[in-house]
Amino acid sequence: MKFDLNGETVEVQSPPLTTLLTVLREEMGVTSPKVGCDQGGCGACTVLVDGKPQRTCLTPVAAVDGASVTTIEGLGDSEHLTAVQQSFVHHYAAQCGFCTPAMIISATAYIDAGGSSDHVEIQEALKGHACRCTGYQKIVNAVAAAVTQSDFDLTTTTPTPNTVIKTANPAVKTGG
Amino acid sequence: MPLSGLVAASLHCIGSVCRPSLETGTRGAARTGLPIASSEKMPNGRLLTLAAGDRLTGDRYCQIGGSMSVDVLIPESTDAAVEAYGDGSDITVIAGGTIVMQLVNYGWIRPSRAMLLNKAGLSYVNQDGSSYTVGAMTPLSDLIDLFSPLGPCARNVADHEVQYQATIGGNLCAPTPPEHPSGDLQGPLIALGATVRSAGAGAERTESVEDFLANKDGRLVLDISFTAPDAGAFAALDRPHTRHFTALAVSGAKTADGMRLAATGAGPTGVRLSSAEAAAGNPAAAGVAALQDVNLRDDALASAWYRERTLPSLVARVLTEIEEAS
Amino acid sequence: MKAVGARLPRYDGVGHVTGQTQYVDDVRVPGMLWAKALRSPVDHAAITRFDTTKAEAMHGVHAVVTWRDVPLLEFGHLSALGIPADEPLLAKDEVRYKGQPIALVAADDLATAQAAVEAIEIEYENRPTLFDVRKAFDADAPKIHSWGNWYPHFEGEMDRRQIRKGNIDEAFDNADKIISGVYRPAAIEHVPIETQIALAVPEPDGRITIYSCTQALYFSLGVVAAHLEVPMNKIKIVGGTVGGGFGGKVDTAADTLAAIAAMKAARPVKWRWTREEEFLASSTRAPWHMEIIDAVTNDGWILGRKMLTLHDSGAYARFSPYGLTKHSFHHTGAYTIPNLHFDGYVVFTNRTPTTAMRGFGVTSISFAVETHMNRVADEMGFDPYEFRLKNANRINDTSPNRIRYTDPSSVDVIHAIADAAGEELAPAYAAATRDPREGDMLPEHLVGQLKTEGH
Numbered sequence: 001m002k003f004d005l006n007g008e009t010v011e012v013q014s015p016p017l018t019t020l021l022t023v024l025r026e027e028m029g030v031t032s033p034k035v036g037c038d039q040g041g042c043g044a045c046t047v048l049v050d051g052k053p054q055r056t057c058l059t060p061v062a063a064v065d066g067a068s069v070t071t072i073e074g075l076g077d078s079e080h081l082t083a084v085q086q087s088f089v090h091h092y093a094a095q096c097g098f099c100t101p102a103m104i105i106s107a108t109a110y111i112d113a114g115g116s117s118d119h120v121e122i123q124e125a126l127k128g129h130a131c132r133c134t135g136y137q138k139i140v141n142a143v144a145a146a147v148t149q150s151d152f153d154l155t156t157t158t159p160t161p162n163t164v165i166k167t168a169n170p171a172v173k174t175g176g
Numbered sequence: 177m178p179l180s181g182l183v184a185a186s187l188h189c190i191g192s193v194c195r196p197s198l199e200t201g202t203r204g205a206a207r208t209g210l211p212i213a214s215s216e217k218m219p220n221g222r223l224l225t226l227a228a229g230d231r232l233t234g235d236r237y238c239q240i241g242g243s244m245s246v247d248v249l250i251p252e253s254t255d256a257a258v259e260a261y262g263d264g265s266d267i268t269v270i271a272g273g274t275i276v277m278q279l280v281n282y283g284w285i286r287p288s289r290a291m292l293l294n295k296a297g298l299s300y301v302n303q304d305g306s307s308y309t310v311g312a313m314t315p316l317s318d319l320i321d322l323f324s325p326l327g328p329c330a331r332n333v334a335d336h337e338v339q340y341q342a343t344i345g346g347n348l349c350a351p352t353p354p355e356h357p358s359g360d361l362q363g364p365l366i367a368l369g370a371t372v373r374s375a376g377a378g379a380e381r382t383e384s385v386e387d388f389l390a391n392k393d394g395r396l397v398l399d400i401s402f403t404a405p406d407a408g409a410f411a412a413l414d415r416p417h418t419r420h421f422t423a424l425a426v427s428g429a430k431t432a433d434g435m436r437l438a439a440t441g442a443g444p445t446g447v448r449l450s451s452a453e454a455a456a457g458n459p460a461a462a463g464v465a466a467l468q469d470v471n472l473r474d475d476a477l478a479s480a481w482y483r484e485r486t487l488p489s490l491v492a493r494v495l496t497e498i499e500e501a502s
Numbered sequence: 503m504k505a506v507g508a509r510l511p512r513y514d515g516v517g518h519v520t521g522q523t524q525y526v527d528d529v530r531v532p533g534m535l536w537a538k539a540l541r542s543p544v545d546h547a548a549i550t551r552f553d554t555t556k557a558e559a560m561h562g563v564h565a566v567v568t569w570r571d572v573p574l575l576e577f578g579h580l581s582a583l584g585i586p587a588d589e590p591l592l593a594k595d596e597v598r599y600k601g602q603p604i605a606l607v608a609a610d611d612l613a614t615a616q617a618a619v620e621a622i623e624i625e626y627e628n629r630p631t632l633f634d635v636r637k638a639f640d641a642d643a644p645k646i647h648s649w650g651n652w653y654p655h656f657e658g659e660m661d662r663r664q665i666r667k668g669n670i671d672e673a674f675d676n677a678d679k680i681i682s683g684v685y686r687p688a689a690i691e692h693v694p695i696e697t698q699i700a701l702a703v704p705e706p707d708g709r710i711t712i713y714s715c716t717q718a719l720y721f722s723l724g725v726v727a728a729h730l731e732v733p734m735n736k737i738k739i740v741g742g743t744v745g746g747g748f749g750g751k752v753d754t755a756a757d758t759l760a761a762i763a764a765m766k767a768a769r770p771v772k773w774r775w776t777r778e779e780e781f782l783a784s785s786t787r788a789p790w791h792m793e794i795i796d797a798v799t800n801d802g803w804i805l806g807r808k809m810l811t812l813h814d815s816g817a818y819a820r821f822s823p824y825g826l827t828k829h830s831f832h833h834t835g836a837y838t839i840p841n842l843h844f845d846g847y848v849v850f851t852n853r854t855p856t857t858a859m860r861g862f863g864v865t866s867i868s869f870a871v872e873t874h875m876n877r878v879a880d881e882m883g884f885d886p887y888e889f890r891l892k893n894a895n896r897i898n899d900t901s902p903n904r905i906r907y908t909d910p911s912s913v914d915v916i917h918a919i920a921d922a923a924g925e926e927l928a929p930a931y932a933a934a935t936r937d938p939r940e941g942d943m944l945p946e947h948l949v950g951q952l953k954t955e956g957h
């Protein structure tokens with residue numbers, strides 16, 4: 001079984017039903033996707049599979065045979081940070097940092113797919129990711145800024161306005 | 177212990193043990209605080225219960241991480257998948273993996289043989305006018321733009337990442353663990369009068385969703401067919417703490433043959449709301465009638481008490497929306 | 503001092519956004535074993551049979567740790583604050599909460615560890631349970647704790663935290679109205695995205711290194727050393743980036759047992775809690791039951807307060823007496839009330855033991871006090887800002903425990919809230935300051951109650 005990991009082909013030794021999360025962390029030594037819940041609920045294990053953000057804790061490695069897998073290590077490193085990575089630093093969008101790699105993976109996919117800087121849409125796109133530290137405002141600001149801006153000053157931060165993110169109300173969601 | 181007069185007013189003494197009083201207020205026009213035990217039945221806060229003697233560690237805490245050896249088959253055609261499945265007795269089917277892999281990770285199931293369907297050619301949406309046939313492996317993300325109630329229901333499931341991975345077939349076949357209902361799409365599919373084509377022991381079968389759900393052991397879903405309704409609606413409870421799950425939802429679809437209503441989160445599987453359908457002309461009455469069709473219970477997401485009070489308004493809302501769209 | 507006042511990014515910001523920041527689970531050492539715990543499936547029971555023979559004999563199992571392997575089984579983490587030990591690191595004859603750890607298995611991989619846990623033979627005999635703190639005081643309440651159903655070891659062997667100040671009877675006699683309320687915030691689980699975890703590595707020189715997610719490295723060092731009965735220089739705790747703590751990673755939940763397993767197996771052992779264990783067995787912020795009765799005058803003064811607090815400590819004391827003590831000091835909130843009658847109890851139930859969470863002991867009282875202020879304002883027809891400003895702490899006012907306020911910010915904060923809410927205050931109230939009370943702001947019942955020097 002083989003897959004492309006951040007541009008390199010890797011061969012899998014682990015049994016086929018091992019989760020991609022375990023394979024990446026234990027076999028490949030790529031520790032950026034985190035074990036937060038092993039149930040798909042927290043989002044911290046998310047990477048890109050064939051360009052789409054996916055829960056590695058719910059993916060048997062056999063399912064990515066032949067696929068291309070991108071982790072945050074494949075997006076940018078400390079010498080070459082992407083716009084989203086820079087924006088997170090500049091907007092103080094990470095505190096403990098545990099949710100951050102996955103948050104950036106999904107934010108990157110959102111922006112690459114043409115996502116807007118509207119705060120409600122960004123929340124909707126990232127709703128699969130739990131963060132217990134930041135209160136989300138700075139993350140939303142960081143993503144919004146990265147939609148239109150590609151370089152950020154890493155020597156300082158931009159304060160977050162005290163806005164309340166308003167969403168449609170409710171106790172009931174409907175569709176029609 | 178000694179008590180002064182003032183303290184006696186706020187403490188009861190039973191024997192030598194002084195029990196702090198819950199009766200607040202000592203003089204003047206006292207007003208008691210919020211009633212803790214109201215006369216109405218309040219939901220029991222401890223919803224996740226296990227019988228004494230249950231081995232929690234055996235069934236719950238195990239985060240095995242899939243490190244055991246399992247034979248995993250990856251058929252590359254539908255026929256190969258059907259053949260590998262056989263009568264389903266000896267094989268665990270993994271569609272998107274969003275449900276099954278949780279169970280594997282926590283050790284609730286320990287398959288020795290598993291089959292991945294990602295290469296079996298079962299992901300497609302075939303549309304002919306208003307008739308649709310959707311392959312079992314179609315991800316929810318391919319359904320979110322379809323008509324109501326199916327599209328909004330798919331869009332309401334979890335989040336985008338899960339929607340890319342979860343499939344209509346897997347969702348239809350969702351097991352019913354005690355903690356929470358799943359299989360949201362059962363609701364719209366029942367409301368649409370959808371049919372399920374499946375393989376397994378004996379011949380292929382095509383049957384209604386309700387019939388399939390009553391008898392789904394040993395069946396491998398191939399595709400699901402339905403017709404777009406004249407008007408449809410979907411309403412779900414939106415509670416922040418249950419963000420990834422749907423505690424209660426109602427789907428409605430109106431065709432020339434009449435109104436069909438179904439609910440999820442109101443029983444072990446999606447359920448048709450026949451009594452509500454019979455009263456469909458009066459949304460409020462239909463909402464109340466729906467309570468006869470359901471089997472509400474407490475679970476990790478919501479109590480039966482809460483669902484009993486919210487189901488009628490979801491039903492009424494769906495009927496009103498369809499009425500307005502017609 | 504170039505950094506003060508400057509807007510600086512986090513020093514670990516680049517590490518976070520590139521996935522380079524290291525958490526305990528990212529640490530790998532050669533020969534590492536994986537651990538799994540056997541936990542109680544019941545709320546309260548005697549352990550009538552406990553046999554680990556089969557588990558120990560399993561291939562791939564390197565250690566099964568039980569209470570017998572713990573040199574000092576019960577150690578009071580806050581014994582320095584006078585809270586005696588009451589909690590065994592691993593259950594011995596009984597379990598008092600669902601999820602209580604009974605044994606830890608270290609094995610080659612998680613599946614083997616889990617299989618070994620399931621091979622442990624254990625039987626329980628259920629005991630009656632107690633979950634409602636209000637019922638803890640009934641004569642027929644089940645007995646949850648060897649000390650009784652509430653903590654009896656406050657200073658002077660008091661069974662409650664008690665505050666008496668001024669003349670409460672006179673205050674209630676002189677009140678125009680008595681207004682009471684009951685406030686019951688529920689437990690809150692911290693839900694850090696990183697669960698509890700520890701990696702313990704035995705060193706060739708006889709020491710042990712523990713990679714820990716603790717929020718309080720030196721504190722945990724002391725706790726581990728105490729349980730292991732070794733000098734602190736035998737233990738090296740490597741702290742680092744915590745994946746979210748919020749007060750829940752002060753309990754030293756994984757370090758000690760991982761260390762004991764590592765020593766017994768003579769191999770490094772990693773113990774990572776599942777999300778389910780985190781929800782069930784990791785400590786939470788406590789549920790509280792608070793009753794407030796205020797003696798209030800028609801012109802907006804709170805003459806006195808009677809209060810009863812029941813703090814749900816769960817099955818063991820942990821830090822609860824300390825949290826309740828802090829709570830008691832704050833039971834007047836940002837306001838000055840000269841006549842007080844406060845009783846607070848640390849009550850034991852069969853819940854998971856509770857612990858600190860952001861504002862330990864004080865978030866509960868803040869919630870209760872502010873809600874009660876609104877309740878009083880509603881009932882008496884007061885403007886909620888004016889009522890607060892009148893009673894707000896000022897210089898030389900004293901706290902419940904008689905500390906003189908030297909520079910309280912209550913007035914300014916209330917002004918800031920009014921400003922943010924777009925509320926215009928009457929001139930007298932807009933002009934209020936924190937300066938020592940005088941004139942209209944010094945009613946008769948406060949004369950003589952203030953403290954003009956010292957603390």
